[in-house]
Amino acid sequence: MTAIHQAVADPSAMNGHETTAPKPHRTKEREKRRSWLLTVGIWVTLIYFVVPLLWLAVSSTKDNGDLFTTFGLGPGHSFQFFHNVAQLFSFQDGIYSRWLINTLIYSLGGALGATLLATMCGYALAKYKFRGSRVVFNAILVSIMVPLTALAIPTYLLFAATNLTDSPWAVILPSLVSPFGVYLMRVYAADAVDDSLLEAARIDGAGEFRIFTTIVLRLLGPGIVTVLLFQLVATWNNYFLPLIMLNNPNLFPVTVGLAQWQSTAAAGGGAQVLFSTVLTGSFVSVIPLMIAFVFLQRYWRSGLATGGVKG
Amino acid sequence: MKTLRSTAVAITALALTGALVSGCSSSKPTGAAASAPVTQAQIDQAMDTPTTLNLWAWVPDIQHEVDLFEQKYPKIKVNIVNNSGATGQYVKLRAALQSGKGIPDVAQIGYDHISTFTQTKSLLDLTPYGGAKLATDFVPGIWSQVALNGGVWAIPQDSGPMGTLYRTDLFSKAGVSAPTTWDQFATAAQAIKDKTGAYITDMPGNDMPQMLGLFSQAGVAPFSYDGKSTVSINLDSPAAQKVVSYWQNLIQKNLVATDPDFTDGWYQGLSRGQYASWLTAAWGPVFLQGTAKNTSGSWAAATLPQWQAGQNVSANWGGSSNAVMAASTHPIAAYELAKFINDDPASTVMLANQQFLYPTTTATLTNPQFSDAKSDFYGGQQVNKFFAGVSATVADNLQWVPFMDSVNSSYDDTVGKAITNHTDMVGALAVWQQQVVDYAKKQGFTVK
Structure with missing residues (x-):
């Protein structure tokens, strides 16, 4: 297993093989x-x-x-x-760095939580037979079709009823739900986790939770990284939900903060011409995502390749 | 399964429409609104009671004016929330109104959206609080934007009497002076195109408010609303057709650019001298000064060209007000805040000179601190004083309907698209009229 893993994960090995073949x-x-x-x-x-x-x-x-x-x-x-960078980090008492940290907290919190939930849920749907599992899965499929933006206002009303608006939870909690992640993990777990492996573990006396944490999580690694990346990007770029949930500028993520500056620049009667600051802010805000992709990419690639070999 | 799915869809749809139509059924939170006129003793008491007010406004640095207010009334604290411009503001206001929680005491609302919020009874009638007495402080054309259907719904903050900003260098190179009539404007357009290669101006396909301003100047009263459920929509009137076919002619002769405004390409067009003029409003000069710095000294302000020689009619484009929300539990203090920001001499001069909001009070319009300012960008012209003169000539026929968002998106799809694609604008005007009427009827309004 690991041997296949490594061979496929290393594309240079494959290319070498191909070019030398007559x-x-x-x-x-x-x-x-x-x-x-x-x-x-x-x-x-x-x-x-x-x-x-x-x-x-x-x-x-x-x-x-x-x-x-x-x-x-x-x-x-x-x-x-x-x-521009100096201006970006000093404008309005350097609130931009605050926004960056907020975005980091929201998207990491949201992505890690959503990935954990999606993995557990997808694995359960793939490997446990229980009454109503098809209904649950179909409901999840349906909800993939509803964009998060369309749900923002109903979500706001729910959160207002529980007095959770204008707090970090208002952004993190809705981001924990990732129907697409569940779908992906269910499909992935169905192939990547061998039923006989689970049976063997059960016969050896391992509990379900132990099986999940010690065996399944490792097998699902590449799928987990994929969901993590998807959710990280989605939460990082989320604009509408935090816009309607948050009032306090100290809680804004970068997206909402930059949009506020942008509207200040466009409507600002020339008092504050902020275009270059907004653009620099946008540029700086995508750098962490690019870094995350470069670092996580190898896990992702091996994941896709593994699936290909198995399929 | 089928029922589950359809129920889920129905719930989502319900929640959505509920939020969009903003409150057909939800119970309205009731504030502490007064019905009898408020006495001075009540005001003094309210302003001497420790209170926290929430103000939602998108004017940059409104904190400066609020500081003045807090100096005068040390017991009142004001919390400011900036919702990134008008669009964000209305979305959040509707969501808050729908949930009944987190509604601010005072909110900035554009003139075009006041009836949207009075229709849902979300705004407080300021008459019992002394609002009607302020009428004489404000320019009449602007006051009519907030005093509607027997109530005073907001205090005017800024306005946009329309005029022309033009490139003196390009005009003189083409051998024409600032046109005083639309006929001269069309002739000048040809000369400028021939001699300089520039367009005389840009007619964006994404800016309904500008077009409505031009309609209003031509004597079109596009909308009316009785405050209950009757609206009238006259977008396809002969006068409106005249305006639209005038622009269609210039666009088809390729004498007018059709770039969407407030976009990168448009900023470039202004900076690089691709447009010889900008039909704009009194907030335009400072804006242009900031975004097209390199063209300093070559601009001047003039009145809008007229439909009949010898006339002097302008229109209003943009501007907003501060309204007190009906749900406010501190209506007296909230009214005093809205009044202070927009009526206090020190505060209004500050708004005009630091945030560059074009004033609405006659006192500030004639205040030398404001009107005598000269700008090198406009070759030393006293642009503020010039627009103060325009203020008095603004047509007062521009009213609004409670669903301007829909009217606006319909404009973009019809007339706006025809502008951008250089197709039949007059035909598109009729389609726009029809779409707006259909929408109004669907929403349950009587269209007369």
């Missing part, structure tokens, strides 16, 4: 043509996804004047990145 001439040519098309396709996709990010990165190095007078993807007349 191949008939004609097949090779066809592959070449096909990959030429693929390469163009991938480049187009890459540009499509990277250009906005590039624009954001370039814009964060300009002052307000240059933002509107120079070409969007070209450099400005002066390099203002450090000045």
Whole structure:
């Protein structure tokens, strides 16, 4: 198991194998043509996804004047990145760092909690036969279709009734629910956890909780990371829910805080031209996500690959 | 299973519509509203009682004005919540009203949304608190935005009498002066395009309030509302058709740009001299000064072009007010706060000079501290004084219906889309009218 794991997790090993393998001439040519098309396709996709990010990165190095007078993807007349960052972290007594910390707490709290719940729920649905399990699973499938934004106002009314609005719980608790995560974990657990393994453990006298923590959690590792990443991104980017839940600026996540600055800049009668600050703030706020992806990516990739081999 | 699913959907749908229509059925929290006129003794007592007020406003740094208030009334503490602009404010207000909890005492509300909130009886009639007596302090055209259907529902905060900001350098290069009539404007558009390559202005497809301002200037009274359940909608009147076909003609000749406003491309257009003028309001000058710094010294302000030579009619674009919520448990103190911010001379001058809100009180409009300000950006012109003159010429025909959000999104889909795609705007105007009438009827309004 671990051997397969490592071999698949290391793509260089696979590539090496492929290139050294002898191949008939004609097949090779066809592959070449096909990959030429693929390469163009991938480049187009890459540009499509990277250009906005590039624009954001370039814009964060300009002052307000240059933002509107120079070409969007070209450099400005002066390099203002450090000045912008300094302005970002000092504006309104440096409330931006507070927002960053809030976002970190909300998304980590939400993502870890949601992943745990989704894993337990998905595993239970996949491996335990009980009355009504299909109904529960179907209900979860249905609720995937309802976007979180549409639920924000009903959620607000619920939280208002229990006096939980304008507190961190108002953002974290709704983020703990991830129907898509449950769905993903159920599908993943059905394949990744072998029934005979569970049986063996039970025969050896392990309790259900012990089985879950010592065996299942490890087998589900890659799936867990996937759900964690999804939920991390979703909570990190959540705007509407915290907007209606929170009143106190000290509780805002970055999204709501930046939107407030942005509206100040657009409506602000020129008193505070904040465009470069808002852009720099947006740029800084996506950096932690990019880091999280780079670090967690290898677990994720091995997860997808494992599934491929098994399927 | 089927029942479970449909029930879940029904519950969600119910909750949603409930929140959107904002309160057809939910029990309204009742504040401590007065019916008889409030006496000075009651006011003195209220202002001497330790009280905490919640103020929801999106004006940056409104804390400065609130500080003045707290200095005058040390026993009153004010909590400010900034909901990131009008859109966030209305969403949150509706959610709070629906749940009956966390409703602020005083809220900033745009003139176009006052009837949205009076329709649900969410605002306090300020007449018993002395609101009606303030009428003489304010510009009449603006006061009519808050004094509706026998009540006073808010205190005006800022306004936007419309005018033209134009590039003197581009106009003189094209050999034309600031047009005084729309006919001259069309001629100038051709000259500017030929000689400088610039568009005379931009007509965005995403800005209904600007178009309604131009309607109002042409004598269209687009909406009326009786405060109960009757509305009238005249978006497709001959005068409105005249305005729309005028712009359609310029757009089809490619003399007017059609970029959405307040977007990156539009800011670039202003900074790079792609638009030779901006049909804007009194809040525009300071805004432009901040976003198109590099064009300093080449702008000037003029009145809107007129439909008939010799006329002098303007319209209002934008502006908002402070309303006291009906659920407030401290209505007297809340009213005094709304009044202080927007009527106290020190506070209103501060709003005008520091936050650049265009004033609504005649005292501040004529206060030399405000009106004598000169700006190098406008070649030393006294822009504030200029717009103070425009203030008096604002048409008072612009009223609102209680569902402006829907009217606005319908505009974007019809006339706005026709502007952006350079298609039949006059036809789109008729569709807009029809969509708004249909929506009003569906909501249970009588359309007359």
